[in-house]
Amino acid sequence: YLIMWKSSRLIVRLINFLNLPKMHKKMATKDKLFELLSSNADEFISGQIIADELKLSRNSIWKGITSLKKDGYIIESKPHIGYRLAGESNLLSKEIIIKDLRVPCTVEVHNTVTSTNDMAKKKAMSHKPIVLIANRQSNGRGRLGRSFESPGGTGLYLTIALKPGFSLEKSLYVTMAAAVSVCRAIEKVCDRNPQINGKNPQIKWVNDIFIENKKVCGILTEAQTNFETGQIDSLIIGIGVNCFPGNLPNELKEIAGSISEKTGSFSRNRLAAEIINETLKSLDRIEDKSFLTEYKSRCFILGHEIKVHPQYDKSGIPAKALDIAEDGGLIVEYIDGTKKGETETLHTGEISIRLTR
Ligand code: BTN
Numbered sequence: 056y057l058i059m060w061k062s063s064r065l066i067v068r069l070i071n072f073l074n075l076p077k078m079h080k081k082m083a084t085k086d087k088l089f090e091l092l093s094s095n096a097d098e099f100i101s102g103q104i105i106a107d108e109l110k111l112s113r114n115s116i117w118k119g120i121t122s123l124k125k126d127g128y129i130i131e132s133k134p135h136i137g138y139r140l141a142g143e144s145n146l147l148s149k150e151i152i153i154k155d156l157r158v159p160c161t162v163e164v165h166n167t168v169t170s171t172n173d174m175a176k177k178k179a180m181s182h183k184p185i186v187l188i189a190n191r192q193s194n195g196r197g198r199l200g201r202s203f204e205s206p207g208g209t210g211l212y213l214t215i216a217l218k219p220g221f222s223l224e225k226s227l228y229v230t231m232a233a234a235v236s237v238c239r240a241i242e243k244v245c246d247r248n249p250q251i252n253g254k255n256p257q258i259k260w261v262n263d264i265f266i267e268n269k270k271v272c273g274i275l276t277e278a279q280t281n282f283e284t285g286q287i288d289s290l291i292i293g294i295g296v297n298c299f300p301g302n303l304p305n306e307l308k309e310i311a312g313s314i315s316e317k318t319g320s321f322s323r324n325r326l327a328a329e330i331i332n333e334t335l336k337s338l339d340r341i342e343d344k345s346f347l348t349e350y351k352s353r354c355f356i357l358g359h360e361i362k363v364h365p366q367y368d369k370s371g372i373p374a375k376a377l378d379i380a381e382d383g384g385l386i387v388e389y390i391d392g393t394k395k396g397e398t399e400t401l402h403t404g405e406i407s408i409r410l411t412r
Contacts, residue, residue, distance in 0.1 A: 085167070089123055093146070099136045102138065125207070126167075128208060129145060147188060147323055149164040157332050161183060162188065163186070165190070168191075171192065172293040174187050180217065185216045187214045191208075191210075193205075197273055204307060208301070209297065209318065222286055223278065224382075234353075235258070235350050236337045236346075237274070243333075245315075260408065265312075265355065266314060269313075270310055277293070278290050299316075356376040356408070357377070359375070360373060373389070382400075385400065385408070
C-alpha cells in the first residue's frame with residue numbers, strides 16, 4: 056500500500072512536470088533533468104523513469120547529472136534505486152524563497168539562463184514586480200559592456216523587473232537604493248550565523264559591494280523609457296552576488312571575493328528573499344531619498360584617493376573622493392592632470408573608478 060501511495064505521488068509530480076510549458080523541448084539535458092529532479096526533491100527517481108520521461112539515453116542522463124554536480128548541486132545516486140537532488144541550503148528553490156517574502160511579486164527560478172536581465176527584457180511588465188533568479192548565467196552582463204562571470208552553485212543572479220511609478224531622473228537612485236538593500240540583506244542573513252557573522256558589506260560608488268576589500272556583488276540597472284511621458288516603462292535591476300568561492304578566471308581572483316569562504320554556510324534562498332524584500336521596500340520610498348545617509352556611511356571610498364577612468368582611458372586621473380551629491384553623483388577633487396585642483400560631480404555610465412592602494 057505504501058509503495059502504491061508513493062508511486063501515485065510520483066506520478067502526480069511527473070504529470071505536473073510534463074504540464075510545464077513547452078520550452079522544455081528546447082532546454083539542455085541538464086536543465087530538463089534539473090526540473091524533473093527538483094519537482095521531486097528529496098525523493099529518488101529511477102534512471103529508467105528519467106530516461107523514459109525525458110527520452111534520453113542512460114549515458115546522456117549520466118552526463119547531465121555530472122554537469123549538474125559541477126554546477127554545485129548535490130545529487131545522490133543509489134545503485135538500482137536512482138537519483139535524488141539533496142542539499143537544500145545549496146539548492147535554489149522558488150518554494151523556499153517565497154516562504155520568506157514580505158512583498159508581493161512573481162518569482163521564477165531557473166538553473167541556467169543566458170542573463171536574467173536579458174530574460175527580464177522579454178517579459179510583459181506591470182506594477183507587480185517580476186523576479187528572475189538563476190543558479191548560473193552563460194552570458195552574464197556587467198556595467199560598461201563588460202561580462203559578468205556567473206558560475207553555478209556558488210552565486211546568486213537575480214533580476215527585479217517592474218514598471219515603476221517614478222520618472223527617469225530617479226534612476227541613479229535606484230542603483231544606490233539597491234546597493235544599500237543588498238548590504239542590509241547580506242547583514243540579515245549573516246546575523247547570528249556563527250560561521251559568517253560580523254560581515255560588514257560596504258559600497259564602492261556607484262554599485263559595487265565589497266567585503267574585506269574584495270568585490271562580492273555588482274548591480275546593473277537598465278531602463279526602457281517612454282520619451283513622450285518621460286516615465287520608465289520597465290526598470291530592470293540585475294544583482295549578481297558571489298556567495299561562496301566559485302570557479303572564477305585567474306585575473307578576477309585578486310579583486311573578486313565571496314560573502315563566505317565556506318560553501319553552503321548560509322542559504323542562497325534566504326539571501327534572495329531578503330534582497331527582494333529590502334530592494335522593493337527601498338523602491339517604494341525612493342522619492343524621500345532616505346537610503347542616502349546609509350549609502351554615504353557605507354561608501355568606503357569617501358575621503359580616499361581614487362583613479363577616475365573616463366571610458367577608454369586606461370591610465371586614469373588621480374582624484375580624491377569627497378562626497379555624494381544630492382543627485383547621487385560622486386564629488387571628486389582632481390589631484391593631478393589638466394583638471395588639477397578642480398572639483399567635479401561624476402555620474403554613472405561615464406566613468407569607472409579604481410582605488411589607489
Ligand atoms: C557589474 O558589476 O558590472 C554589474 C554586474 C551585474 C550582474 C547581474 S547578475 C544578474 C543580472 N544579469 C546580468 O546579466 N547581469 C546582472
